[in-house]
Amino acid sequence: MQNFTNGATASLIPAEWIKSRKSEANGMCVEVAALPQGRIAMRNSTDPDGPALVIRNAELEAFIDGAKKGEFDFLCAGN
Secondary structure, eight states: OOOOOOOOOOGGGGGOOOOOOOOOOOOOSSSEEEGGEEEEEEEEOOTTTTTTEEHHHHHHHHHHHHHTTTTGGGGSSTT
């Protein structure tokens, strides 16, 4: 089992990368992949060979909770 860390080349992580169905037609989106030990890798779909952000499941849960509550809406264009 490999231990991937932040900054690992995303395309070298042997996992199934998934993205939101709401992603733009030109492919600009964030993709995620499940890793061993309850971790998640995130990458920019327009730079699949770029660095991956590796986080714990609990960190993603906290982020999703905040996003559902609108805590990051101010970061979106037009808000």
